[in-house]
Amino acid sequence: MTFEEFVEARLQALLRYAVMLTGDPHTAQDLVQDTMIRAQLKWRRIAAADLPERYVKRMITNAYVDLHRGSWLRRVALRGVDLDTGGQEPDHADSLAERDEMWLWLDRLPRQQRAALVLRYYEGLSDGEIADVMSTKVGTVRSWISRALATLRTHLTPTVAGS
CATH class of the missing domain: 1.10.10.10 (Winged helix-like DNA-binding domain superfamily/Winged helix DNA-binding domain)
Incomplete structure (x- = not known):
């Protein structure tokens, strides 16, 4: 499998995984982009591995764990108002x-x-x-x-x- 084929087949799944790790789609995109650049440079070694996707996920996980910067985006938790819905579906x-x-x-x-x-x-x-x-x-x-x-x-x- 070539690097291009791998990216075409697995990029969206890797992005979803990174979003779950980071909690922020923009940080996840940056993380995956940086990882894919490193993966392309090492593709021969990665392709030779039994499970290239697991290898790349490990790279993403390690990059996430090694992030030394704090979250630049502060989230505000929205709280729903507890109203009587009168038997309707929840908001x-x-x-x-x-x-x-x-x-x-x-x-x-x-x-x-x-x-x-x-x-x-x-x-x-x-x-x-x-x-x-x-x-x-x-x-x-x-x-x-x-x-x-x-x-x-x-x-x-x-x-x-x-x-």
């Missing part, structure tokens, strides 16, 4: 507000924990596969996921209790 704004709140929660996590959650729940990878992508041990992956979920639960619990 679309409520689901958007919940999604925005989830992005804020994910943004509070350390990069490794967030990456591990995205690989588990968005990409559907096993602990061993996540460890392979993140170049670490399975126990470390389990620890990151456990800590991330515990952190998210502490943010979720007051919201649920207040409802």
Whole structure:
């Protein structure tokens, strides 16, 4: 497979993956663009790997974890007004507000924990596969996921209790 064929077949999936990691489509585009430039320069070695897509995802994950700059975009969490809907379907704004709140929660996590959650729940990878992508041990992956979920639960619990 040539680099051009790989890009044509997998670019959109790699962009979606990067958006899940970063929480920001513009940062994700920058991350994927930089990674694809590096991948093109190393394409012979990447193409020789058993799974070129996994190799490139590892490159994206490592680039995300290594970002030393903070988020330049501050997000504002929108909260839906709790109105009696009279049996109607919930307002679309409520689901958007919940999604925005989830992005804020994910943004509070350390990069490794967030990456591990995205690989588990968005990409559907096993602990061993996540460890392979993140170049670490399975126990470390389990620890990151456990800590991330515990952190998210502490943010979720007051919201649920207040409802």
